Amino acid sequence: MATLAALSALGPLSIDMYLPALPELGRDLGGGASLIQLTLTACLVGLALGQAVSGPASDLLGRRRLLLGGIIGYTVASLLCLVAPNVWLLIVGRLFQGLSGGTAIVIARAVVRDRNEGPRAARFFASLVQVSALAPIVAPLLGGALLQVMPWRGLFAVITGIGAILVVVVYRGMPETLDPEDRRGDGPKAVLATFGRLAADRAFAGYMLTGGLAFAAMFTYISGSPFVIQEVYGLPQLAFAGIFAANGLGIVIAGRVGARLLDRHGSRRLLGIGLSIAAVGSLTVVSSTAAGLWTLLPGLFLVVAPIGLILPNSMALALSGRPPRMAGTASALMGLAQFALGGLAAPMAGLGGSGTSVPMVVVIAGLSLSALAAFALTPRPPVAD
Secondary structure (H helix, E strand, O other): OHHHHHHHOHHHHHHHOOHHHHHHHHHHHOOOHHHHHHHHHHHHHHHHHHHHHHHHHHHHHOOHHHHHHHHHHHHHHHHHHHHOOOHHHHHHHHHHHHHHHHHHHHHHHHHHHHHOOHHHHHHHHHHHHHHHOHHHHHHHHHHHHHOOOOOOHHHHHHHHHHHHHHHHHHHHHOOOOOOHHHOOOOOHHHHHHHHHHHHHOHHHHHHHHHHHHHHHHHHHHHHHHHHHHHHHOOOOHHHHHHHHHHHHHHHHHHHHHHHHHHHHHHHHHHHHHHHHHHHHHHHHHHHHHHHOHHHHHHHHHHHHOOHHHHHHHHHHHHHOOOOHHHHHHHHHHHHHHHHHHHHHHHHHHHOOOOOOOHHHHHHHHHHHHHHHHHHHHOOOOOOOO
């Protein structure tokens, strides 16, 4: 579980550690808020494509070899980000960092599904979300602290080192979890056909869209908040890191509470509760354009913390009843939707430049309310789960 959690945390780690440095990075490499936010979008697009390719490939070839290759690629891409002389090469490095990191994320999910089903899988997914949510708590605090003693490039040196450590851990301690008899020998056409069947399933598509829209709202916050909190409201890097960490802690708390309530209330009810809280938070965030920072901060917390309920339960409901040979493909399609929607939404937070919060709060509200609507339109499962 510790290794799976570390692999799942690569996405948040890649994104969150350097967030306090975004304004500094823009001043160093040049470019406005929207251009600098493309470094985030590139990583999200890479994460989406990496999962789309690696999930089906792992159903065919097994988990371990692809995972090891992905971690090696992640380490090399992080090194490229470290030495990038301009923002465009940094964007390229971030794209490849996302591509290889997506392999780790999708295979970690598939490994859970290889060995678990139903509520037990939901508990493991909740544990992954809780443990990997420590990355958004620790990473910005670590990033903010490191920025007091080193430039932004030092953060990518740390990420490169973490990748190298994971190469050793996976090589020495990660077994194969997909038995040869469960591997599906399908080519690209068959994989695309499986994608089509999954997307045509109203329940799967509904839960995929629900989770993807909520995920995109969170990434709009991730992309926009460094500029809004530091540039619009004038808070320092460490203060931003503390706010970001508090919201990450909210994800952990929500996930732990959800895991305890799962047997009593079921995944669908917990998912609905999480989406409703996020919708209330999004309306609070919109009101902050008139009320100010002390309305914005609790509103953002109410949007972000319920992710600990939304992601594991939407994932468990979407994957419930799928055979092991489809777990990687189904997980890949969900990851593709999440990171593609996140990648599209993230740069919208900076459309008005770094001097206004309006684009960020409007996009967050639209996505959060759309996620709740998608959930309401998703068919109930045949059993009370």
